Amino acid sequence: MRSTSSALLAAAIAGAIGFSQPLAAAPVMPTFSLSPSSILPGQAATLDLQLLLSDPGFSNAEFLSGSVEFDFGDGTATKTVSITSGDTSKDFDLLHTYIDLGSYSVSYSAVGIFLSDFSTEFARAGCSRAAIAQIANRRVRHHKQIFCRRHPTVSFVFRVPKPWEVHGSDVLTVEALATPLPAALPLFASGVAFLGWLARRRRNKAPTDLSSA
Numbered sequence: 001m002r003s004t005s006s007a008l009l010a011a012a013i014a015g016a017i018g019f020s021q022p023l024a025a026a027p028v029m030p031t032f033s034l035s036p037s038s039i040l041p042g043q044a045a046t047l048d049l050q051l052l053l054s055d056p057g058f059s060n061a062e063f064l065s066g067s068v069e070f071d072f073g074d075g076t077a078t079k080t081v082s083i084t085s086g087d088t089s090k091d092f093d094l095l096h097t098y099i100d101l102g103s104y105s106v107s108y109s110a111v112g113i114f115l116s117d118f119s120t121e122f123a124r125a126g127c128s129r130a131a132i133a134q135i136a137n138r139r140v141r142h143h144k145q146i147f148c149r150r151h152p153t154v155s156f157v158f159r160v161p162k163p164w165e166v167h168g169s170d171v172l173t174v175e176a177l178a179t180p181l182p183a184a185l186p187l188f189a190s191g192v193a194f195l196g197w198l199a200r201r202r203r204n205k206a207p208t209d210l211s212s213a
Helices: 002-020 129-133 138-150 185-212
Strands: 028-035 044-053 059-071 079-083 089-097 102-123 153-174
Touching (some): 028 102, 044 059, 079 089, 129 138
Antiparallel strands (some): 044 089, 059 079
16 A cells, blocks of 8 residues: 555656646757758748757657747748657758748747656655564564665656757848849940940041041
8 A cells, every 4th residue: 555655656746847847948959940041032942940859868758749830931821730759859841932032030939748767766665663663573574674674765767748848040031033144245245345446446547548648
């Protein structure tokens, strides 16, 4: 009966530790990027988000559940994707097309729960001096003393849920298409310059011919 009570108490403590802590960003490391970071109107950019459970202080950690909301920054509807259970890393890739010129702040907000092992131990019930002293049978009392010296505590390991939350953003630029220089323009400019030089040469030559006559 006492061992059952100890197990229930341990579970309650583990649950309290898992759910009473505030949202923490430290265990989940995000990497967010836009590719390419500059596009033309009507082109699409790839949003890439990687989430990694990288804190070695959490034993056997893995994602349990959650969601990621992407805001494309151009006034269109946000996109929400679910985080499935299992693994220590998650990768999300989204394509989005931008129409208007401008600079856009593309952001994400991810929230969820991950599981990790939580171990604790309690003093074994019935091993206190007072409890052993109450055993009337001397042989049983002696065996109890030996057992309690060898196993003074009871250990428990639980899978404890822990909440997390991360946010981030990056900037995308939609630029106008630069007007290309016509291939014949340099040749045309050279021709105009040559005609101008030829006209000046004729004007300079005419007075010289009159004076010679």
